Amino acid sequence: MTRASGVPQPRDDPGGFRRLLAILDPDPVRAERKFGEVRQRLVQLLEWRDCPFPEDLADETLERVARRLAEGLEIAADDPFRFFCGVAFRVFKESLRERERRERAVEELGREPAPAPPEPETEERLACLRRCLATLAPDQRELILGYYQGDKTVKIEARRRLATQLGIAAGTLRLRALRLREKLEACVTQCLRERW
Amino acid sequence: MVDDGEEPLSEQQSIRFLLGELSEEERLAFEERLLVDGELFERVRAEERELLDAWARGELSPAEARRLETHYLASPAGRDKLGFARALQTLEARERRAQQRSARILRFPRRPIERLALAAGLAAAVIGLGWLLRLAAPGPGPAPVVASVQLSAISVRGADGPQIVEVPAAAERVELVVDLEGVLAEGPFDVEVRDDEGTVIRRVVRVAAVEVEWGRTLSVELAAEILPGGEYELRLRPSSGEVVAVRFALRRR
Numbered sequence: 001m002t003r004a005s006g007v008p009q010p011r012d013d014p015g016g017f018r019r020l021l022a023i024l025d026p027d028p029v030r031a032e033r034k035f036g037e038v039r040q041r042l043v044q045l046l047e048w049r050d051c052p053f054p055e056d057l058a059d060e061t062l063e064r065v066a067r068r069l070a071e072g073l074e075i076a077a078d079d080p081f082r083f084f085c086g087v088a089f090r091v092f093k094e095s096l097r098e099r100e101r102r103e104r105a106v107e108e109l110g111r112e113p114a115p116a117p118p119e120p121e122t123e124e125r126l127a128c129l130r131r132c133l134a135t136l137a138p139d140q141r142e143l144i145l146g147y148y149q150g151d152k153t154v155k156i157e158a159r160r161r162l163a164t165q166l167g168i169a170a171g172t173l174r175l176r177a178l179r180l181r182e183k184l185e186a187c188v189t190q191c192l193r194e195r196w
Numbered sequence: 197m198v199d200d201g202e203e204p205l206s207e208q209q210s211i212r213f214l215l216g217e218l219s220e221e222e223r224l225a226f227e228e229r230l231l232v233d234g235e236l237f238e239r240v241r242a243e244e245r246e247l248l249d250a251w252a253r254g255e256l257s258p259a260e261a262r263r264l265e266t267h268y269l270a271s272p273a274g275r276d277k278l279g280f281a282r283a284l285q286t287l288e289a290r291e292r293r294a295q296q297r298s299a300r301i302l303r304f305p306r307r308p309i310e311r312l313a314l315a316a317g318l319a320a321a322v323i324g325l326g327w328l329l330r331l332a333a334p335g336p337g338p339a340p341v342v343a344s345v346q347l348s349a350i351s352v353r354g355a356d357g358p359q360i361v362e363v364p365a366a367a368e369r370v371e372l373v374v375d376l377e378g379v380l381a382e383g384p385f386d387v388e389v390r391d392d393e394g395t396v397i398r399r400v401v402r403v404a405a406v407e408v409e410w411g412r413t414l415s416v417e418l419a420a421e422i423l424p425g426g427e428y429e430l431r432l433r434p435s436s437g438e439v440v441a442v443r444f445a446l447r448r449r
Binding site: 037038041047048051082088093122124126127129174177178181189 | 286
């Protein structure tokens, strides 16, 4: 897939892809945002399925959805977004089945699965975490460390205080903490790659 | 949470999903909901992090921990998430220990009334402050009075200013004890003490780190007269690895 504006586009079927976006939303900007959200969820679902290359498989899934729409698949639902997700999910299941077939074929050939790469030592990872924390603004650093510190009982009270202090709802705080944590996780992963 | 009239999903169901305990049919139904429902998706992702943190703190049952490890160690992204949770937990534990150690280590009093009391005590009896000062090995003359100050090699909370330490005026020698928490290099270290203009005022080579109860420390002792007060930088240079720079502000009382 080629990428433009962060949205993957099948090289051989731009028409189907345009139709796909139009299904998601008549407004192109909102359509791209919704597409990005569905792609992100597919990537995560595939990660949870232990897929080693979830982004590639998610893009492949969405390409196939676009192709089916280009082939004339009719939209038969009041909620186009839900319809799109339904089609994407069916293709997702097909992708899983194909992957399982490929893995079984490899096993039958008697090949050993590739060994997992060596894990960075804890101290290396800790050094990267410290470095990545230092890149955050002080208030972000305080939020992420304050949100995730402590055992269950300590955390409940700490989070309540944090939400009150920031003047936001608990759900909003949870989302902010999650976004910051994901940013840190990506930073640490990148830092470890550079060290190794 | 209810979605279009469907049964609300409990946290327990999310955990069973994340641990791979759902049947294939249950799992596919759950995944379909996650794809459609953005709020549910975010909630499960947040619950995933809580589960990983609980694992890192040892709060899961052995069976749950095994299931989680089997599941997450099977993919690079899963291994990264486990590693991050463990690193975050380790960081928190070390910070907590560092704070407990700081509470035990004498900090020179900041309030005027306390400084006055300390000055009176110093004037009265040097030996009575044995927990603050120690005597060097006896020599031909009276043993020098040594003040020991504690420094930390790495600050996590991003403090920009130097560490502030105080040394009594009566001290003849100053021992700088550096907590090497967070320093990867093994040592030995070449140590330089620099003034605020960057001039090296003391250099000691091949200083070994010492294992103590809570970690590792490194010590250098200098004549108090070369540290008259002001800002300094302590540089620890290992044979391989990053140079560690520790800034401190020393006050003489």
